[in-house]
Amino acid sequence: MKLLTKTTVYFLLIMLPVFAAGAFYLYTKFNKEIKHETDEELVNDKLQWMRYLDTASVNNPIFSISTPEFNLQPTEKAAQSKHKLKGINIYQEPENTYAPFRQLSQVITLHNNNYELVLRKSLIEKDDLIKNVVFVMLAAFAGLFLFVLLINWLISKSVWKPFYQSLGKIQRLQLNKMEATVFDHTVTHEFNQLNAALNNMTTRIHNDYTSIKELTEDAAHEMQTPLAIAQSKLELLLQDDTLSEAQLQSILISYDELQRLSKLNHNLLLLAKIENQQYPVTEQPNLCAVIEKYLLLFEELIREKDLIIYKEMTDHAPWPLHPALADIMVSNLLGNAIKYNYPNGRIDIRVNANTFSIANTSQLPEIPADILFQRFKKQNTGYTNSNGLGLAIVKKIADSYRLQLHYSFKNGEHVITVTPGL
Amino acid sequence: MKVLIIEDEPALRANIQEYLERQGYVCELAADYKQAIDKVNEFDYDCVVADISLPLGSGLDVVKELKLLESRAGIIIISAKDSLEDKLSGLELGADDYLTKPFHLSELNARVNAILRRKNFDGNTTINFSEITIKPASKTVLVHNKSITLTGKEYQLLLYFIANQHRVVTKSALAGHLWGDEYDQAGSYDFIYTHIKNLRKKMLEAGGEDYIKTVYGTGYRFG
Numbered sequence: 001m002k003l004l005t006k007t008t009v010y011f012l013l014i015m016l017p018v019f020a021a022g023a024f025y026l027y028t029k030f031n032k033e034i035k036h037e038t039d040e041e042l043v044n045d046k047l048q049w050m051r052y053l054d055t056a057s058v059n060n061p062i063f064s065i066s067t068p069e070f071n072l073q074p075t076e077k078a079a080q081s082k083h084k085l086k087g088i089n090i091y092q093e094p095e096n097t098y099a100p101f102r103q104l105s106q107v108i109t110l111h112n113n114n115y116e117l118v119l120r121k122s123l124i125e126k127d128d129l130i131k132n133v134v135f136v137m138l139a140a141f142a143g144l145f146l147f148v149l150l151i152n153w154l155i156s157k158s159v160w161k162p163f164y165q166s167l168g169k170i171q172r173l174q175l176n177k178m179e180a181t182v183f184d185h186t187v188t189h190e191f192n193q194l195n196a197a198l199n200n201m202t203t204r205i206h207n208d209y210t211s212i213k214e215l216t217e218d219a220a221h222e223m224q225t226p227l228a229i230a231q232s233k234l235e236l237l238l239q240d241d242t243l244s245e246a247q248l249q250s251i252l253i254s255y256d257e258l259q260r261l262s263k264l265n266h267n268l269l270l271l272a273k274i275e276n277q278q279y280p281v282t283e284q285p286n287l288c289a290v291i292e293k294y295l296l297l298f299e300e301l302i303r304e305k306d307l308i309i310y311k312e313m314t315d316h317a318p319w320p321l322h323p324a325l326a327d328i329m330v331s332n333l334l335g336n337a338i339k340y341n342y343p344n345g346r347i348d349i350r351v352n353a354n355t356f357s358i359a360n361t362s363q364l365p366e367i368p369a370d371i372l373f374q375r376f377k378k379q380n381t382g383y384t385n386s387n388g389l390g391l392a393i394v395k396k397i398a399d400s401y402r403l404q405l406h407y408s409f410k411n412g413e414h415v416i417t418v419t420p421g422l
Numbered sequence: 423m424k425v426l427i428i429e430d431e432p433a434l435r436a437n438i439q440e441y442l443e444r445q446g447y448v449c450e451l452a453a454d455y456k457q458a459i460d461k462v463n464e465f466d467y468d469c470v471v472a473d474i475s476l477p478l479g480s481g482l483d484v485v486k487e488l489k490l491l492e493s494r495a496g497i498i499i500i501s502a503k504d505s506l507e508d509k510l511s512g513l514e515l516g517a518d519d520y521l522t523k524p525f526h527l528s529e530l531n532a533r534v535n536a537i538l539r540r541k542n543f544d545g546n547t548t549i550n551f552s553e554i555t556i557k558p559a560s561k562t563v564l565v566h567n568k569s570i571t572l573t574g575k576e577y578q579l580l581l582y583f584i585a586n587q588h589r590v591v592t593k594s595a596l597a598g599h600l601w602g603d604e605y606d607q608a609g610s611y612d613f614i615y616t617h618i619k620n621l622r623k624k625m626l627e628a629g630g631e632d633y634i635k636t637v638y639g640t641g642y643r644f645g
Contacts, residue, residue: 217503224502225431228524232437235527238590238640239444245638252592252640259594262524297601300575304613324506 004152004160011148015141023137030129035102038121039085042104045119046083053110063115071118079109090120099123162186166195176277178206213276220269227262231255267389271375274325274396281401284318285326288351294327294334301338308346317353320420325397332390333358333416340364340414348413357417359410366409373405394418423538424448424465428458428472428484429500438471441527442534445586455479462488467495468542469534472517474501474508482508485515496537500525526595528586535585551584551645553630565628575600576621583634583644592641618642 001009049070053063065072068090083106089098104119166183173181181202183195234255238248273279295302295309302309319326337347337360345361373395376388394416398405402421409415425447429435432453439449450465452458455478462470462484470488472481485497497517501508509520518537521530539547539558549556555564561577563570572580582599583591593611600614622634635643 221502224523225434228502229431229433229437231524232434232441232527235592235595236437236440238592248637249639255592256594258524300613300617304616 002156004156008148008152012145015144019137019141023133026137027130027133030133034123034129035087038102038123039104042085042102042119042121043083045121046104046106046117049117049119050108063110069120071116071120073116073118075107075114075116077107077114077116079114080107082106087123088120159188162188162191162195166191166198170198173202174277175205175209178202178209209276213272213278216272217269220265220272223265224262227258227265231258231262234258264389267393270328271389271393271396274393274400277400279322279325281320281322283323284320285323287317287319287326287330287356288313288315290326290330291334291349291351294330297331298334298338302347305338305341306344307338307341308344310346310348312348312350314352317351317356319353319356321397321401325401329394329397329418332394333418336360336390337414355417355419357415359413359415361412362414364414367407367414369407372407423468424450425469425471425534426450426452426458426461426465426467426495428452428470428476428481430454430473430476437527438530441531441589444589445531445535447534453477455481455484458484459487462491462493462495466493468538469496469498471498471500471530471534474499474503474512482512482515485512485517489516494541496534496541498530498533498537500530526592526598528582528589528591528595529599532582532585532599536581549581549584551587551633554580554584554625556581556584565625565630568628570624570628572621572624573617575617576624579617579621583642587645588643590637590641590643596641 053072063072064074083104085102085104088101088103090101091097092099100123101120102123105116107114107116109115162184169181169183179202183198183202186192186195234251237243237251238255243251291311291313321329334347334349337358340362341347341360342363347361348357348359350357373391375392395405397403398418404417404419404421406417406419407415408417423446425442427435427438427442427449429438429451430453435451435453439451442449447469450461450467452461455476458472458476458481459479461467470484470493472484474481476484481499481501485499488495488497496519498519498521499508499512499517500521500523501512502523512520518540519533521533539549547558549558553566555567556562557564558581563572563577563580578600579596582596593614596614597611600617618634622632626632633645637643
C-alpha cells in the first residue's frame with residue numbers, strides 16, 4: 001500500500017468517529033434548542049390563555065375543555081404559582097406511533113375555582129432530525145474525502161517527487177557505476193536528510209568497493225611477480241647439464257606446480273573481476289564464430305580422442321556478453337566436454353540466439369547439480385590439470401550477466417544449457 | 423642483436439638476461455623509468471622488453487618515448503596485470519606484443535625472435551638451421567632444399583624449437599605456445615608428443631637429421 005494511501009485511510013478512519021461525535025453533538029444541541037424554543041412558546045401561550053380566561057370566564061363559572069393541545073379541567077389540587085414543563089410521548093392513531101410533545105401544566109385559580117391547565121406542543125420528529133443531521137454529516141464527509149484525494153494526488157505529484165526520484169536512482173544503482181549517482185538537493189528538509197544519507201552511503205560503498213577491488217587485483221598482481229621470478233629461475237636451472245635426472249625431475253615438478261599456482265591465481269582474479277562487473281557488455285559477439293574458433297583450436301584434442309562433433313548452429317547468434325567472457329565460457333565448456341569424454345565419444349553443440357547447449361558422453365556418473373558449479377569441487381580423479389574453477393567461472397559469468405545455467409544428465413550424456421535471462 | 427630489458431625486479435631481470443644472452447643476444451638493462459628513458463635516448467636497440475609498472479614511471483610511457491624517437495625497435499610489454507585495457511593500450515601505443523607474468527623464458531625468447539624477424543626483414547627472410555630452411559612469408563619448410571608439408575601446429579613447433587635451439591623446452595611451455603591460455607583445457611600434455619612424433623617423422627623422411635632430443639621427464643631439446 002502506498003504511504004499516501006495509508007495515511008489517507010488512517011486519516012479517514014480517524015475522521016469517522018469525529019464526524020459521528022459531531023453528528024451526536026449537533027443532534028443533542030438541536031434537540032435542546034428546539035425544546036427550549038417550544039417551552040418559551042408554551043409559556044407565552046399560557047400567558048395569552050390566562051389573560052383570555054380572566055376576561056371570558058364571567059358567565060361560565062366552570063370550564064372543562066379537553067384537546068390534545070389544550071386541556072382545562074377543574075381540580076381539587078392546590079393552586080400552583082409556577083408552571084411545570086416536561087416532555088411526553090403521545091400515541092398517534094394515524095401513524096400508530098408515539099410522537100414527542102412538550103407539556104406545560106399548572107393548577108390555576110379562576111373565580112375561586114381551581115383548574116388544571118395543560119398546554120402541549122408537538123416537537124419536530126426526532127427521526128427527521130437524525131436523518132437530516134446524518135445526511136448533512138455524510139455530505140460533509142464525502143466532500144472531505146474527495147478533497148483529501150485531490151490533495152493527495154497533488155502532494156504525490158509535487159511534494160513526494162524528490163522521494164520517488166531518489167527511489168528510482170537507488171533501484172537503478174550499479175556497484176561499478178556508483179560514483180556517478182548523485183542525490184540532488186531538494187526543498188524539503190526530510191528529503192535533504194535522506195539524500196544526504198544516501199549520498200554518504202553510496203560514496204562509502206563505492207570507496208569500499210574500489211578498495212576491495214584494488215586489494216584483490218593488487219594482491220593477485222603482486223603474487224605474479226615472485227611467481228615469474230621463481231618460474232624463470234627454475235627454467236634456467238633445467239638447462240643445467242650437470243644435474244642428475246632425479247634433480248631435473250624435482251625441478252620440473254616445482255616448475256609445473258608454480259604454473260598451476262599462477263593459473264589458479266589468474267582464475268581467482270578473473271572470478272573477482274567478473275563479480276565486480278568489470279567486463280561491460282559493449283557488443284554482441286557471434287557465439288557461433290567463437291565456437292568455431294575453439295573447435296579449431298582444440299582440433300587435435302578432438303582428433304586424438306576420435307570424438308564425433310554434432311553441430312546445430314544458426315549462422316548468426318549474437319549474445320550480450322563481453323567478447324573475453326564469451327571466449328572463456330565457450331573454451332571452458334568445450335574444454336570440459338573434450339577433457340571428460342571417452343575415446344570415440346560424442347559432443348552435441350546447439351547454438352542459436354536464445355540457447356547454447358553442449359552435451360557430451362563421459363565415463364563420469366551424473367553430478368549433483370548443486371555442487372557442479374561450486375569452486376574447487378572436483379568430480380574427477382586422475383585429471384591433474386583441473387583447477388576446479390572452470391565451471392565456477394562459467395557460473396559466475398551466468399550470474400553476473402543474467403544468463404540461465406542448467407545442467408542435466410540424459411542417456412549417459414552430460415548436458416549444460418545456457419540461455420539469456422529475461 | 424641488441425635487446426634492452428626494462429624490469430625493476432633484479433632477479434627477473436637477470437633471468438631474462440641470462441636466457442636471452444645464451445641465445446645470442448646482447449642485453450642491456452634498465453631498472454627504472456628514468457634509466458629506461460636515458461638508454462632509449464642514447465642507444466639504438468633492436469628490441470625492447472618493458473615491464474609496465476616501474477619505479478618513477480610507466481613502461482607505457484617508455485613505449486611512447488620510443489615512438490616519439492621513431493625507433494625501429496620491436497617492443498614487447500611484460501606485465502603482471504592481465505588486464506585487457508593495459509594490453510589494448512599497450513598495443514595501441516605501438517607495442518608489438520604483450521606477455522603476462524609469469525611467462526616461460528622460452529616463450530619470451532620465441533616472441534623476441536619473431537618480432538626481430540618481422541622488423542628487420544619485413545618477414546622476407548629465411549630461417550636456416552643446418553639443412554633446414556624456413557620461409558616465414560610463405561610458411562614453407564625445406565629440408566635439403568626439398569619441401570615438406572607440415573600442419574600449422576607442427577610448423578609453429580619447429581619455429582619455437584629453432585628459436586630456443588640447444589635449450590630444454592618444457593612440455594608446458596610448448597603447450598602454452600600452441601594453445602595459449604587454453605592449454606590447461608587439454609587435460610594432459612600427451613597430445614604434444616603426437617605432434618613432435620609427426621614432425622620428427624616428416625623431417626627424417628626428407629633426409630634430415632633427428633634434432634629433437636627427448637630430455638627424459640622434462641621436455642625436449644632441439645639441436
